[in-house]
Amino acid sequence: xxxxxxxxxxxxxxxxxxxxxxxxxxxxxxxxxxxxxxxxxxxxxxxxxxxxxxxxxxxxxxxxxxxxxxxxxxxxxxxxxxxxxxxxxxxxxxxxxxxxxxxxxxxxxxxxxxxxxxxxxxxxxxxxxxxxxxxxxxxxxxxxxxxxxxxxxxxxxxxxxxxxxxxxxxxxxxxxxxxxxxxxxxxxxxxxxxxxxxxxxxxxxxxxxxxxxxxxxxxxxxxxxxxxxxxxxxxxxxxxxxxxxxxxxxxxxxxxxxxxxxxxxxxxxxxxxxxxxxxxxxxxxxx
Amino acid sequence: xxxxxxxxxxxxxxxxxxxxxxxxxxxxxxxxxxxxxxxxxxxxxxxxxxxxxxxxxxxxxxxxxxxxxxxxxxxxxxxxxxxxxxxxxxxxxxxxxxxxxxxxxxxxxxxxxxxxxxxxxxxxxxxxxxxxxxxxxxxxxxxxxxxxxxxxxxxxxxxxxxxxxxxxxxxxxxxxxxxxxxxxxxxxxxxxxxxxxxxxxxxxxxxxxxxxxxxxxxxxxxxxxxxxxxxxxxxxxxxxxxxxxxxxxxxxxxxxxxxxxxxxxxxx
Amino acid sequence: xxxxxxxxxxxxxxxxxxxxxxxxxxxxxxxxxxxxxxxxxxxxxxxxxxxxxxxxxxxxxxxxxxxxxxxxxxxxxxxxxxxxxxxxxxxxxxxxxxxxxxxxxxxxxxxxxxxxxxxxxxxxxxxxxxxxxxxxxxxxxxxxxxxxxxxxxxxxxxxxxxxxxxxxxxxxxxxxxxxxxxxxxxxxxxxxxxxxxxxxxxxxxxxxxxxxxxxxxxxxxxxxxxxxxxxxxxxxxxxxxxxxxxxxxxxxxxxxxxxxxxxxxxxxxxxxxxxxxxxxxxxxxxxxxxxxxxxxxxxxxxxxxxxxxxxxxxxxxxxxxxxxxxxxxxxxxxxxxxxxxxxxxxxxxxxxxxxxxxxxxxxxxxxxxxxxxxxxxxxx
Numbered sequence: 058x059x060x061x062x063x064x065x066x067x068x069x070x071x072x073x074x075x076x077x078x079x080x081x082x083x084x085x086x087x088x089x090x091x092x093x094x095x096x097x098x099x100x101x102x103x104x105x106x107x108x109x110x111x112x113x114x115x116x117x118x119x120x121x122x123x124x125x126x127x128x129x130x131x132x133x134x135x136x137x138x139x140x141x142x143x144x145x146x147x148x149x150x151x152x153x154x155x156x157x158x159x160x161x162x163x164x165x166x167x168x169x170x171x172x173x174x175x176x177x178x179x180x181x182x183x184x185x186x187x188x189x190x191x192x193x194x195x196x197x198x199x200x201x202x203x204x205x206x207x208x209x210x211x212x213x214x215x216x217x218x219x220x221x222x223x224x225x226x227x228x229x230x231x232x233x234x235x236x237x238x239x240x241x242x243x244x245x246x247x248x249x250x251x252x253x254x255x256x257x258x259x260x261x262x263x264x265x266x267x268x269x270x271x272x273x274x275x276x277x278x279x280x281x282x283x284x285x286x287x288x289x290x291x292x293x294x295x296x297x298x299x300x301x302x303x304x305x306x307x308x309x310x311x312x313x314x315x316x317x318x319x320x321x322x323x324x325x326x327x328x329x330x331x332x333x334x335x336x337x338x339x340x341x342x343x344x
Numbered sequence: 345x346x347x348x349x350x351x352x353x354x355x356x357x358x359x360x361x362x363x364x365x366x367x368x369x370x371x372x373x374x375x376x377x378x379x380x381x382x383x384x385x386x387x388x389x390x391x392x393x394x395x396x397x398x399x400x401x402x403x404x405x406x407x408x409x410x411x412x413x414x415x416x417x418x419x420x421x422x423x424x425x426x427x428x429x430x431x432x433x434x435x436x437x438x439x440x441x442x443x444x445x446x447x448x449x450x451x452x453x454x455x456x457x458x459x460x461x462x463x464x465x466x467x468x469x470x471x472x473x474x475x476x477x478x479x480x481x482x483x484x485x486x487x488x489x490x491x492x493x494x495x496x497x498x499x500x501x502x503x504x505x506x507x508x509x510x511x512x513x514x515x516x517x518x519x520x521x522x523x524x525x526x527x528x529x530x531x532x533x534x535x536x537x538x539x540x541x542x543x544x545x546x547x548x549x550x551x552x553x554x555x556x557x558x559x560x561x562x563x564x565x566x567x568x569x570x571x572x573x574x575x576x577x578x579x580x581x582x583x584x585x586x587x588x589x590x591x592x593x594x595x596x597x598x599x600x601x602x603x604x605x606x607x608x609x610x611x612x
Numbered sequence: 613x614x615x616x617x618x619x620x621x622x623x624x625x626x627x628x629x630x631x632x633x634x635x636x637x638x639x640x641x642x643x644x645x646x647x648x649x650x651x652x653x654x655x656x657x658x659x660x661x662x663x664x665x666x667x668x669x670x671x672x673x674x675x676x677x678x679x680x681x682x683x684x685x686x687x688x689x690x691x692x693x694x695x696x697x698x699x700x701x702x703x704x705x706x707x708x709x710x711x712x713x714x715x716x717x718x719x720x721x722x723x724x725x726x727x728x729x730x731x732x733x734x735x736x737x738x739x740x741x742x743x744x745x746x747x748x749x750x751x752x753x754x755x756x757x758x759x760x761x762x763x764x765x766x767x768x769x770x771x772x773x774x775x776x777x778x779x780x781x782x783x784x785x786x787x788x789x790x791x792x793x794x795x796x797x798x799x800x801x802x803x804x805x806x807x808x809x810x811x812x813x814x815x816x817x818x819x820x821x822x823x824x825x826x827x828x829x830x831x832x833x834x835x836x837x838x839x840x841x842x843x844x845x846x847x848x849x850x851x852x853x854x855x856x857x858x859x860x861x862x863x864x865x866x867x868x869x870x871x872x873x874x875x876x877x878x879x880x881x882x883x884x885x886x887x888x889x890x891x892x893x894x895x896x897x898x899x900x901x902x903x904x905x906x907x908x909x910x911x912x913x914x915x916x917x918x919x920x921x922x923x924x925x926x927x928x929x930x931x932x933x934x935x936x937x938x939x940x941x942x943x944x945x946x947x948x949x950x951x952x953x954x955x956x957x958x959x960x961x962x963x964x965x966x967x968x969x970x971x972x973x974x975x976x977x978x979x980x981x982x983x984x985x986x987x988x989x990x991x992x
Contacts, residue, residue, distance in 0.1 A: 099746025
């Protein structure tokens with residue numbers, strides 16, 4: 058008669074409780090709102106599809122959506138490459154140095170967003186440090202337009218999201234069984250082969266987690282695109298902000314957020330499947 | 345050797361990229377004028393004095409620290425347990441649960457904050473500290489879950505199994521065998537959670553109320569008219585403080601490693 | 613061990629969940645139809661003002677009455693905090709300030725409709741027109757205010773809400789070290805000599821919106837017809853050093869000397885100058901667009917006390933100090949200012965009368981469409 062409650066539900070119960078109260082309810086409210094009419098006198102009216110129809114039928118919004126996905130994908134990829142180099146380097150560094158290097162890598166997180174972007178504005182603007190450096194070295198003849206362009210947004214976004222990637226990859230590489238690498242090396246594998254056949258597959262959970270984390274955050278990141286991209290680079294997050302604060306069209310803003318969420322869930326699932334299948338190491342655990 | 349050499353150079357460049365904008369910020373925090381400009385014209389400690397002596401930032405700073413610490417005290421264990429369940433057990437709705445725990449990452453904090461405010465306001469909840477911490481817990485759990493998922497799914501399970509075979513209870517095994525193997529992921533999660541909560545503005549703006557100011561809100565207040573070097577000074581101080589804590593940690597850890605090298609290295 | 617607690621934990625979770633879902637089920641339902649939202653709001657407002665009239669407002673505390681005021685942060689808020697001490701003493705109340713820019717403040721009281729945490733909300737971008745229409749703030753009869761009779765006509769709110777307590781105006785600001793002949797017209801911004809030197813503000817910022825309308829009006833359009841404005845802005849884009857979204861960026865552009873001229877606000881010009889920038893303000897011959905900064909009584913808050921605070925902000929003594937410290941022009945015609953101050957702000961019957969008041973109702977109605985047009989234009 059007495060049925061034991063499965064242990065996994067006990068383990069996730071506290072999280073579920075918190076999320077039920079402080080996430081599902083408010084987001085559920087927004088989800089309901091996204092199907093409601095935005096009344097001119099304020100408040101919301103009856104059920105409509107309008108907001109979703111508006112989004113999918115206006116090329117302006119679809120372009121914003123596409124631009125957002127592309128920028129996020131590019132940011133995730135660059136973060137992965139750079140983050141892997143850093144994390145690999147740190148995990149191979151001397152014990153005493155590791156924490157120091159990690160802290161340097163994590164430093165962008167320690168500065169408030171406005172001020173970090175001020176730094177980027179100084180570096181990226183037409184008369185900025187980067188342009189002056191490149192001009193004086195002679196790499197370019199004309200100053201590059203970086204500020205208020207998608208390129209600038211990518212540069213600044215990678216900067217602030219890199220720490221997440223490094224921290225995740227590092228914690229995976231650090232927990233990795235180093236004996237496997239030595240074994241491979243002892244068996245005559247070259248450094249490159251050891252890396253490709255042992256280290257890389259073993260760090261796959263970190264790669265998946267890191268890229269998905271960075272991808273998700275960059276989709277909804279607001280301050281950096283807003284300051285570095287200016288009004289010219291419109292992304293989903295800036296558009297949601299605009300609809301929420303300036304135009305007070307909360308139903309439409311909610312619809313945009315839910316579309317974003319749905320897109321991420323789809324991308325995450327596909328990505329998970331593709332990568333899990335391609336993993337050489339048989340790991341039954343879905344990451 | 346060749347490859348490591350290239351890696352060194354690449355990493356050097358990446359560190360340069362990481363540090364460049366921060367260096368700009370730190371350097372310009374010494375500008376004596378009212379505007380944050382670069383390069384600074386002159387050198388002065390004026391803004392550091394302002395930040396440290398005016399008393400304007402003291403209370404908001406401690407509020408932010410308190411919120412960040414309390415948030416992490418909840419989000420770290422909650423997220424870790426959830427991630428453990430998600431890696432070690434197979435059950436129905438597992439994918440749904442995992443997606444749920446990760447979705448706050450994608451919802452813009454502005455909408456999340458407004459949704460929460462609508463809810464709290466309808467319920468008449470005006471405990472500003474509690475409601476803000478609750479929101480921050482939700483915002484930081486995804487980071488913990490993501491980091492811990494990666495770490496749990498990659499550690500060596502045979503040690504856990506051995507421990508269970510030898511008669512340890514699952515809880516004991518988790519505490520004594522599993523957790524030590526993921527300690528760097530735990531540290532990373534805790535760090536991210538602390539920093540996220542400490543630096544979070546938008547949700548705080550909506551959920552705090554009179555009497556509960558946080559440091560990001562003070563910065564928001566300071567930039568109404570101009571970007572003042574005081575904000576650069578605050579950021580520089582935060583960096584220096586964190587480095588100092590890190591340095592203490594390094595010294596502490598080195599002493600510990602010297603004492604007990606074999607316990608520190610749990611490899612089979 | 614785990615199993616022993618498990619049942620309790622899960623039971624607890626389920627109960628808590630049910631309570632919350634029940635509590636919020638109501639909320640979700642009430643959002644279903646407009647009418648039920650309103651009843652909900654009214655009940656809440658009723659209970660709110662009930663406590664307020666009972667004595668202290670803001671819930672169960674027995675401390676002296678508390679008034680929560682939103683302000684714009686920085687030096688502006690500091691000055692108001694100083695001035696509010698007098699109010700706190702006179703009425704034996706405690707005043708708390710919360711920092712919120714106008715648009716954020718509107719979003720906050722909108723989300724808190726019926727159960728606000730703010731009693732007095734301040735707006736500078738015409739948000740009172742929306743807040744009024746959405747029933748978030750309370751209309752005020754000027755006869756009830758002791759300073760109501762002394763106000764300029766321009767200060768009065770067309771929809772019967774609280775009047776403006778300060779004016780500022782959108783005109784041209786320029787770096788006087790770099791520009792020797794002062795500009796006289798909006799048209800000067802299009803001049804070739806300022807190529808790449810004009811700071812433009814995005815439409816999402818109220819100064820950007822005001823400028824777009826000023827340009828539209830100059831070219832025969834206005835609130836009814838924005839197209840002439842958009843066309844002219846397209847011509848202006850090559851002159852722009854940058855199109856920025858947030859106000860502090862304008863200050864930085866001038867401080868870095870990347871921009872030397874812009875359509876901007878008197879109050880900011882005053883602050884920039886006080887902070888040592890060589891910035892001057894001129895009113896263009898087409899007329900300056902007025903900004904009517906006001907403090908509104910939030911519905912369902914401590915309304916009585918809030919009204920007294922609004923009245924307090926209209927006092928000549930308070931307005932004079934505010935003008936001297938922060939550079940915002942008084943709306944009370946009995947305030948006397950020094951010649952020096954008069955020159956840098958819209959002061960006196962004539963100057964105040966010339967301020968152009970945008971039709972905020974029309975502006976808000978069309979803002980979404982204009983924003984879309986503007987964004988398409990800017991991103992080209």
